[in-house]
Amino acid sequence: MEWDIASLEDLEHYIWRCTACGTCKVAYDFGPPSTCAPICPAGTEFGFEGNMSSKGKIAFARGILDGTLEFDEELLDDMYRCTICGGCQNQCQLDHKPFIPEIMEAMRRKAVEAGKGPLPLHKNLTQSLKDYNNPYQGPRRLRTDWARPFKKAKKPIKNIMKEPAEALFYVGCTGAFNQQARAIPTATASLFQKLGLDFGILGDNEVCCGSTAMRVGDAEEFKRLATHNLELFKKLHDEQGVNTIITSCAGCYRAIKKDYILSQDYDQMMDGIRVVHTAQYLHELMQKGELPITGELKTKITYHDPCHIGRHLNKFEVDTEGSELWPGAYLGMSEEDCIYEEPRELLAAIPGVEFMEMERNRSNSYCCGGGGGVMTGFGEWAAKNASLRVEEGMGTGAEVMASTCPFCNFNLGSGAQRIQSPMKIMDVVELLDQVITEQE
Amino acid sequence: MDTATAKKVDPVLLQLQGIVGEKNASDAKHIRYAYSYDLSFVEPKLPDYVVMVQNVEQVQEVLKFANQEKIPVIPYTAGTNIGGLCIPERGGILMDLKQMNKIIDIDVADGVAVIEPGVSHAQLAAELTKLGLRFGWPVGPPSASVSSCAISHGIGGLNARYGLQSQEITSMEVVLPTGELVRVGSCAIQKNAWHSTLPLPKLDGLFKGWLGSSGVVTKMGVNVHPAPPLLKIFTVSCETVEEMYSYMFNLSNYEICDDITAVSWWLSQVPIPYPYTPKPDDAAEWNSYATTFSWTEAERDARAEIWEKVVAEEKAKGSSIEITHYPEEALKGRTQLPSQVVGSTKNYCKQGGAGISWPGTFTPAKKWAPVYTRWREILIGHNLSPSVRMSMYRGVHYGMLRAMIPFNKQSKEETENARQAIVECLRVDLDEGGIPYKPPVDFAKEINLRADQGYLMLLKRVKNMLDPNDIMNPGKLGI
Ligand SMILES: Cc1cc2nc3c(=O)[nH]c(=O)nc-3n(C[C@H](O)[C@H](O)[C@H](O)COP(=O)(O)OP(=O)(O)OC[C@H]3O[C@@H](n4cnc5c(N)ncnc54)[C@H](O)[C@@H]3O)c2cc1C
Ligand code: SF4
Ligand code: SF4
Numbered sequence: 023m024e025w026d027i028a029s030l031e032d033l034e035h036y037i038w039r040c041t042a043c044g045t046c047k048v049a050y051d052f053g054p055p056s057t058c059a060p061i062c063p064a065g066t067e068f069g070f071e072g073n074m075s076s077k078g079k080i081a082f083a084r085g086i087l088d089g090t091l092e093f094d095e096e097l098l099d100d101m102y103r104c105t106i107c108g109g110c111q112n113q114c115q116l117d118h119k120p121f122i123p124e125i126m127e128a129m130r131r132k133a134v135e136a137g138k139g140p141l142p143l144h145k146n147l148t149q150s151l152k153d154y155n156n157p158y159q160g161p162r163r164l165r166t167d168w169a170r171p172f173k174k175a176k177k178p179i180k181n182i183m184k185e186p187a188e189a190l191f192y193v194g195c196t197g198a199f200n201q202q203a204r205a206i207p208t209a210t211a212s213l214f215q216k217l218g219l220d221f222g223i224l225g226d227n228e229v230c231c232g233s234t235a236m237r238v239g240d241a242e243e244f245k246r247l248a249t250h251n252l253e254l255f256k257k258l259h260d261e262q263g264v265n266t267i268i269t270s271c272a273g274c275y276r277a278i279k280k281d282y283i284l285s286q287d288y289d290q291m292m293d294g295i296r297v298v299h300t301a302q303y304l305h306e307l308m309q310k311g312e313l314p315i316t317g318e319l320k321t322k323i324t325y326h327d328p329c330h331i332g333r334h335l336n337k338f339e340v341d342t343e344g345s346e347l348w349p350g351a352y353l354g355m356s357e358e359d360c361i362y363e364e365p366r367e368l369l370a371a372i373p374g375v376e377f378m379e380m381e382r383n384r385s386n387s388y389c390c391g392g393g394g395g396v397m398t399g400f401g402e403w404a405a406k407n408a409s410l411r412v413e414e415g416m417g418t419g420a421e422v423m424a425s426t427c428p429f430c431n432f433n434l435g436s437g438a439q440r441i442q443s444p445m446k447i448m449d450v451v452e453l454l455d456q457v458i459t460e461q462e
Numbered sequence: 463m464d465t466a467t468a469k470k471v472d473p474v475l476l477q478l479q480g481i482v483g484e485k486n487a488s489d490a491k492h493i494r495y496a497y498s499y500d501l502s503f504v505e506p507k508l509p510d511y512v513v514m515v516q517n518v519e520q521v522q523e524v525l526k527f528a529n530q531e532k533i534p535v536i537p538y539t540a541g542t543n544i545g546g547l548c549i550p551e552r553g554g555i556l557m558d559l560k561q562m563n564k565i566i567d568i569d570v571a572d573g574v575a576v577i578e579p580g581v582s583h584a585q586l587a588a589e590l591t592k593l594g595l596r597f598g599w600p601v602g603p604p605s606a607s608v609s610s611c612a613i614s615h616g617i618g619g620l621n622a623r624y625g626l627q628s629q630e631i632t633s634m635e636v637v638l639p640t641g642e643l644v645r646v647g648s649c650a651i652q653k654n655a656w657h658s659t660l661p662l663p664k665l666d667g668l669f670k671g672w673l674g675s676s677g678v679v680t681k682m683g684v685n686v687h688p689a690p691p692l693l694k695i696f697t698v699s700c701e702t703v704e705e706m707y708s709y710m711f712n713l714s715n716y717e718i719c720d721d722i723t724a725v726s727w728w729l730s731q732v733p734i735p736y737p738y739t740p741k742p743d744d745a746a747e748w749n750s751y752a753t754t755f756s757w758t759e760a761e762r763d764a765r766a767e768i769w770e771k772v773v774a775e776e777k778a779k780g781s782s783i784e785i786t787h788y789p790e791e792a793l794k795g796r797t798q799l800p801s802q803v804v805g806s807t808k809n810y811c812k813q814g815g816a817g818i819s820w821p822g823t824f825t826p827a828k829k830w831a832p833v834y835t836r837w838r839e840i841l842i843g844h845n846l847s848p849s850v851r852m853s854m855y856r857g858v859h860y861g862m863l864r865a866m867i868p869f870n871k872q873s874k875e876e877t878e879n880a881r882q883a884i885v886e887c888l889r890v891d892l893d894e895g896g897i898p899y900k901p902p903v904d905f906a907k908e909i910n911l912r913a914d915q916g917y918l919m920l921l922k923r924v925k926n927m928l929d930p931n932d933i934m935n936p937g938k939l940g941i
Contacts, residue, residue, distance in 0.1 A: 034872075035872070038815060038816050038870075038872035039811075039816055040816060041501045041806075041807040041811050041816050041817070042500055042501055042541070042542075042816075043501065043542060043805060043806055043807045044540050044542060044603050044605045045603045045604060045605060045802060045805050045806035045807075046806075047540075047605040048582065048605050050584035050587075050604040050605070050800065051802070052799075052800070052801060052802070054591060055591040055592065056584070056587040056591045057588055058584035058585050058587065058588040058604070069486070069514050069558070069560070069561055070493045070496065070512060070514060070558065071493075071496040071497055072492055072493045078496050081492075081495060081496035082492055082496070084495075085491075085492060085495045085496075090491070090495055091491060091492050094491075096490040096492065097490070097491075097492040100492060100493070113802060113806065114806055115802070115803055115806040115807075115808035116806065116807065116808060116811065116812055117812060117815075347813075348813065351812070351813075352812075
């Protein structure tokens, strides 16, 4: 399969569009009233201009390209001290805006190609991908541990390799292997069963989506996994009647929607298959009147927007040929693909829920701190940053911080634990599972 | 010895880490590299160390140490000055102050905000709006520092009413290059009184407008003002710079505006065309916006009546002036401040790419027309847009005359072309009595070439008194 994954050199023109104005350092809005808040987890923690936002990362990219900087240990550390959350990207207005996360990852890819990256802890992760097809060194058979209770309760989940189904529930490695995050696939499958959906899972045939490999710059490993998955998805569509892939993992969703399209065969492989996040899927059901919420939850809930199903899904319009402005000009951006409203509307639909919004929300959501390989490479900082987010949530008076990503869920959980916060971290699906009963 | 071991024993780094903590001092090349360039054409140069200070004591300790060792110190908050002022001429310690970012107090009754140097325009704006207060925001990046703008004689959106940002300074706390902590203005007499620099000797002048700084400001009081709710923007256009000057001069006599600004056609475009594009024949060469804020509709209408009278008077003189519609996006960017869009340089650099420099000057208003006419020739000659702004300052008939020149920084030739054009423009302005603000060293030298010898002697003597070892960002004064 052929892939169009840009090298740092391919992006050089865009790197030279950055004026170093530093507008990317804060989420500022004129309003009125004006609001202003830090947006960069790396800048918040490490503070030097190089650590700050896209301004800093582009400085590194320039230095690497002009030969001033070499991939030494300190540079590598700071290149990977970035959650690739796109918070900075959201502030920038110049032609390189659409390519900012791409520039950051291309820099990492260059380091990997040079045999210098990723960081040693990331290497464990990519090695695990090679050995186990998941980043958690989890033996294949453990992948379905979360599904055992269903079997026991005589409500087994279909194995889609054996039985046809309309929808594939693509679980993702974090939901499958991370003890805390397992509650998410469990609640998702429980809810789907209650709703009588025709779905199945890949079970121990599921392999990682490749997101983590891509985020840390290992394009080869990403391509291996993504190629496997694209071929598998096509096969499932052709042979098992799968038309929809549902995932409750923001990282997997982002990978399939935004990284897999870098394959030249994407359209052919995914022809007839729709990819949706659980929040979207449930929201659609709600709109059709097919989400019968019967219970109530008397609680104050805030919502944390995961970067991967939020601003990472911005659609950018670029004047590639130069027909409107000039070649490469950034023309505009649409948020229509970003999953901002669906989770909020689902939460608001639960009787008794009082919804509390944090100041940094939607496109200016403050990253939990776990993405871009940071949770693996810098676990302590990731949790520290998550504590900041939990504190922001506590400031609203919320008792529950809901999200839609197992990765955020785990990291926010660590953040809450770190500061002994009473905040409960839950997935939207977990909350819905509590208020929806079995359909007769 | 390998480089890693050599690094560990660098005594300067060890000393700095001892003061600010290991995490907050670095000599790593990539960290220094990110401070080695800015938007301007000034050639990149690396500092030797970067420290991120957290409090006044650390600022003092770093300066004492640097002074003792005669190591240059370059204060830095966001580095957006467009003059290469934070690019070290002689290496040294870059002192990043952005984490000293507390708004210490906003005293509504005194109309004073007391801030640390890292407080950004965005941060202060968010707090002031909660209190119904305002400040003269520049069109610069929201993340840039309020106090750095003020000590550099910056210009904001209330300059026609209250003057420059530096005229809004009410008191300061400063660490001298030798490490002593001093105060100027009322806070020097009563610790918590930040209301005024007068009637004491205006010692705040010792720390304002110095290229390269003469101390490190650690606290500053600035005037903040009640925000009237009704905004009216007077927009006109006309064909020639002479007509525009005449209108602005006339209107400024009535002192009814917060900001009276005119921009050439090229600057009213979003973005500034790069390279030069001829103006369409049917477009006016000059557009002006003048902002007024009023408390009541009657007040607003009275201001509008004066403005209409001014326009009528100008028409009677035969001016081509017309009440007009200013391009919406450009107008927003200049009146809804601080502005993320303009601050991110979109309106200026989006087409040019990465680079922007200016001949930014304080020039007698009567000279605007002749200087602009020459600038236009020079800039077009260099295939650059004559994207010029003229703004009236408070109660006096001089003001800002500047050309925002974007360029493609990826290309050495295009950068050099912009530099040459700008220096040429600057000479023209200096010869007409204008003075550049926040200028790069090239400009500082041009200023000093024309300076009175007594002035230069005084400048040196004061600098020497404050900074005997010439450690404060040396080389920027051009003397
Ligand atoms: C697009 C754009 C538009 C702009 N428009 C305007 C405008 O309308 N009006 C305007 O005035 N400016 C404007 N600027 C320039 C600049 O943004 C402002 O002057 C800004 O406030 C400077 O803040 P900074 O934090 O970037 O300062 P820096 O560039 O970091 O510092 C400025 C100077 O102050 C010194 N310094 C910093 N901190 C201290 C300290 N604590 N003590 C002593 N010296 C110190 C530095 O060494 C340097 O010499 C614009 C810039 C851009 C990019
Ligand atoms: S990335 Fe964009 S916002 Fe950030 S410094 Fe560069 S141009 Fe400015
Ligand atoms: S992507 Fe996120 S963590 Fe990385 S530089 Fe941008 S704002 Fe900071």
